[in-house]
């Protein structure tokens with residue numbers, strides 16, 4: 092089946108399509124932008140404009156079945172279930188409809204500039220929120236060339252990241268870009284998140300390898316060959332990964348959860364209290380409120396999967412935090428000292444603290 096390979100169409104995505112067929116669906120396409128009354132989609136043959144799919148609100152990053160409308164025009168005839176989604180409203184709050192800003196993101200790079208590090212709490216909360224979205228977090232330190240402040244900040248951030256991978260970059264000097272790309276597998280979709288001025292645009296330009304064009308040629312799909320220009324929010328990277336640069340996702344608003352873990356999952360805590368057994372593993376136990384909620388659809392499978400993934404990650408992190416985080420931290424330190432020829436005294440200071 093044809094699909095847009097530079098936009099993340101991998102064998103795994105092809106299987107996802109095969110598992111979710113749509114009547115009249117002929118080819119795979121990916122939404123690269125959502126406008127007021129139409130979408131821009133990447134197909135195997137390039138970018139096209141399409142009307143909104145029926146019965147679905149599309150988001151950037153969605154995989155769609157490309158087919159024909161009743162008037163034989165190219166059309167989105169189906170939208171695939173999402174593997175992750177970033178929403179403005181937290182998806183598990185049933186009181187209002189979530190506005191999904193981006194879909195099918197594999198990795199979220201949390202950008203931390205050395206000249207304005209995040210508070211410990213904010214970094215931790217952001218990482219928890221990223222896990223909850225279904226994506227994997229990666230901490231990206233930027234502006235590491237600001238050497239007089241970089242040393243302290245890098246060390247602190249690595250400890251705060253609690254075992255989540257950390258890469259150190261200086262887009263201005265071209266340092267760490269290859270290492271960052273090596274963490275993002277071909278076919279993965281990467282979004283960057285960070286406060287204004289954190290260096291996201293500079294990093295994106297370094298990743299893409301040239302100035303990102305804000306306009307791209309879009310072929311109108313009305314068969315008349317009308318050309319138009321528009322910007323894309325999904326940009327292919329040279330290593331086969333895809334960069335998601337959606338204005339609503341960039342900032343911290345989306346992820347700046349005021350709450351910690353417990354509050355984020357308070358709805359689940361309430362369910363746990365209704366299980367018949369207080370030590371219920373929510374697996375095959377009789378009287379399990381979680382199973383019941385999954386069965387009647389009041390608890391989303393995706394959210395439950397996120398929670399369990401997060402529990403596993405946190406458990407694993409806790410176990411290896413002390414030993415491994417410290418080792419990773421010292422390894423990174425060593426590398427930094429060697430690479431940048433930084434003060435050995437500073438390294439010693441940290442090793443002993």
Ligand SMILES: Nc1nc2c(ncn2[C@@H]2O[C@H](COP(=O)(O)OP(=O)(O)OP(=O)(O)O)[C@@H](O)[C@H]2O)c(=O)[nH]1
Nearest residue numbers: 234236261262263286287288289290291292293294
């Ligand atoms: N020293 C140094 N400065 C950098 C580096 N990367 C970015 N900057 C500077 O940091 C400032 C902000 O960079 P941007 O890339 O515009 O930051 P941004 O995160 O895209 O900001 P918003 O567009 O507001 O979200 C600019 O003045 C950049 O020149 C770097 O690697 N080293």
Ligand SMILES: [Zn+2]
Nearest residue numbers: 366371373379
């Ligand atoms: Zn249970």
